[in-house]
Amino acid sequence: MPSRGPLAASKPTTLPKPTMTLLKDFRHIILYGLILAILVFALKWLQWKFLIFDNSIDIYIGLVSVFFTVLGIWIATQIVKPKVETVIVEKEIIVTQPEKFIINETELKKLNLNSREYEILQLLTKGHSNADIAQTLFLSLSTIKTHVSNLYFKLDVKSRTQAIEKAKRLKIIE
Amino acid sequence: MPSRGPLAASKPTTLPKPTMTLLKDFRHIILYGLILAILVFALKWLQWKFLIFDNSIDIYIGLVSVFFTVLGIWIATQIVKPKVETVIVEKEIIVTQPEKFIINETELKKLNLNSREYEILQLLTKGHSNADIAQTLFLSLSTIKTHVSNLYFKLDVKSRTQAIEKAKRLKIIE
DNA sequence: ATGCGTTTGGTACTAAAGTATGAGCAAGTT
């Protein structure tokens, strides 16, 4: 077996490809022709030699039969191209990809945060204070506090640092 | 070609597997024997028929040759298992690895945090309150506050959320 | 219209975080 990757191969797929027959090229045809010609001469010689013994015609025929049978077999092995089995082996390549952050939509939906709460959560993780967020979103501090409290309830946490930790752990925030 | 993955195949490796021969079972042997017996009778008949015309011995031999050649080929196709070439095609699959965290030692040294401060920073990012940290490290709340304040000074931030954000951004904490 | 959820905002209060300052103590350095 050739060298393979660190991970094992799996799911080998067999693809039978019965490509049949045909002589490879004209050189073979000429070669076969020559062989046959030589055989004709040999047979002629044998014919005359064996005809001296009239009874030996059976032996002669037998030899011819065997010879041509073997010849046929040999020709068959030459003209039949092998089946090709293609085995596809899956080779896994491990790639460390530079932070392709994917938001965990499943978790995010489970938490059922509304748009404001999620917006505030994003600012929260950036280290903004409630007052900052209020200014950014043009809302009163009270509103922010309400949203933040609801956010904590939904996230099942008790402080903004816990909220940040959980949000990042659940990958619902970058 | 069959359907393949998103990535192109590469490095096809050829493994010649010449699996040879042998009759499948005894039934075949008996079958071949019978066929040969029939052939012998046929030949005998042909022999006598053609001997009437003395000159036609060449034609007779020719027919025998052709017949047994074809027979040989046929036998070969029956008894010789096809050669099988196995082509292994490696199909590459990209696997993204979940990114190993590497602490940015350079930044960490620049900040010049002492061991306690770094320890507290770690607990901070996990969402622990000052009281929690005090309990964990068997220190008074005052001590934690002092350390945390010094930490903020060194990190140039004004709150624990900012500290967390900066620490993660600088990759000095997991 | 009525009900529901979202968003907004308020008051009052408690808890926690953060600042400022001072001080004790052990270990190592000059």
Next chain:
DNA sequence: AACTTGCTCATACTTTAGTACCAAACGCAT
């Protein structure tokens, strides 16, 4: 011995965060 540094702890204070409860305005669907 005097000094520095890292770590500890305390007090007093301000600021921010967080909780609880309430309520108005709005959009939307039954």
